[in-house]
Amino acid sequence: MTNNGQSDFSNLKNWLDDACSRGAVAVITGMNGDMDTIGSAISLAASHSNMMACGVHLGRVSRKVCEKLSAPFRKINSANDLPSQLTAVVIVDAASPSQIGFDLPANIAKCIIDHHATNEWEILEDDILIQQSVSATTEIIANYLDLYSPQSLTSPVRKLLLAGLITDSGRFKHAKNSTFAIANKLLVGSDINYQKYVEWLENNPTNSSEKGTLLRGLQKSQAIDSGEWSIIYTNCGTLEGRMAGLLLGIGHDVSLVSRSRDGTTRLTARATKKSTDEGIKLGLIMQKISQKLGGDGGGHDGAAGWSGNADRIAAESAFISEVAIQKREVKNND
Numbered sequence: 001m002t003n004n005g006q007s008d009f010s011n012l013k014n015w016l017d018d019a020c021s022r023g024a025v026a027v028i029t030g031m032n033g034d035m036d037t038i039g040s041a042i043s044l045a046a047s048h049s050n051m052m053a054c055g056v057h058l059g060r061v062s063r064k065v066c067e068k069l070s071a072p073f074r075k076i077n078s079a080n081d082l083p084s085q086l087t088a089v090v091i092v093d094a095a096s097p098s099q100i101g102f103d104l105p106a107n108i109a110k111c112i113i114d115h116h117a118t119n120e121w122e123i124l125e126d127d128i129l130i131q132q133s134v135s136a137t138t139e140i141i142a143n144y145l146d147l148y149s150p151q152s153l154t155s156p157v158r159k160l161l162l163a164g165l166i167t168d169s170g171r172f173k174h175a176k177n178s179t180f181a182i183a184n185k186l187l188v189g190s191d192i193n194y195q196k197y198v199e200w201l202e203n204n205p206t207n208s209s210e211k212g213t214l215l216r217g218l219q220k221s222q223a224i225d226s227g228e229w230s231i232i233y234t235n236c237g238t239l240e241g242r243m244a245g246l247l248l249g250i251g252h253d254v255s256l257v258s259r260s261r262d263g264t265t266r267l268t269a270r271a272t273k274k275s276t277d278e279g280i281k282l283g284l285i286m287q288k289i290s291q292k293l294g295g296d297g298g299g300h301d302g303a304a305g306w307s308g309n310a311d312r313i314a315a316e317s318a319f320i321s322e323v324a325i326q327k328r329e330v331k332n333n334d
């Protein structure tokens with residue numbers, strides 16, 4: 001892979017052209033249905049009429065954006081709901097087969113497009129992997145469309161891509177220079193008013209039961225020093241990502257929110273930029289937990305998750321002890 005990913009993209013272009021010339025191609029989203037995976041799938045699918053964005057779930061921001069833009073997305077429950085005459089699948093922003101929420105049909109050619117640090121897909125002969133360490137999968141898709149299908153960059157597609165970039169980069173907090181370059185390309189020549197768009201995108205009011213859930217989560221939260229790091233943690237029945245973000249605002253290095261329901265435990269963690277700069281890699285920690293306790297874990301340095309059927313306390317303890325063994329690499333401020 002070259003640094004700018006251009007040779008990646010010409011391989012991707014050939015692979016997609018070939019697959020689309022033979023029949024339908026499903027562009028499959030991660031089961032969390034976040035704005036990055038949904039925005040990536042619908043935007044890529046806009047580049048060919050034989051591609052269709054499909055997935056098991058739309059997250060709340062994605063649902064809002066898709067409704068507003070009337071963006072085409074097929075909600076599916078299993079492989080039976082995929083388009084007929086399927087020749088290939090593209091999977092966007094999902095780091096392992098368990099993250100799409102259903103079993104893929106056997107022997108189908110696949111293209112994996114992802115930006116996660118960890119990746120557990122098995123790449124076979126007819127498959128292709130486009131993995132770039134950028135802020136968002138929408139960044140990869142936007143660059144690809146800009147090069148090979150600029151006519152697909154309609155106003156709704158630009159908005160979908162921008163929404164993915166904004167949300168996955170924490171409104172550009174974790175952005176790289178390349179993120180700004182492509183965000184600028186999406187904005188220039190479009191009718192998007194950036195300030196208004198961000199305001200609308202981020203205005204996601206909580207209802208009174210959600211406010212209650214978040215408050216109880218805050219009341220139950222506890223802080224602990226784990227090795228050289230401070231962790232704040234709690235459990236919460238829903239909105240774990242939001243809870244983890246709120247907790248991080250208190251000032252600890254890492255926040256952890258757990259949830260147990262119907263025998264499944266989920267961990268959601270966030271780390272500050274300073275902590276990731278100094279050595280915290282939450283995605284790897286979650287992957288190690290899945291090696292210890294089973295289940296499925298991974299993600300980014302600063303935002304990651306695990307789910308499995310271990311007991312909640314055991315999962316929290318595993319996380320806390322993994323953080324403890326990470327040394328802090330203090331860097332000079334620049």
Ligand SMILES: [Mn+2]
Binds near residue numbers: 036037093136168
């Ligand atoms: Mn992503």
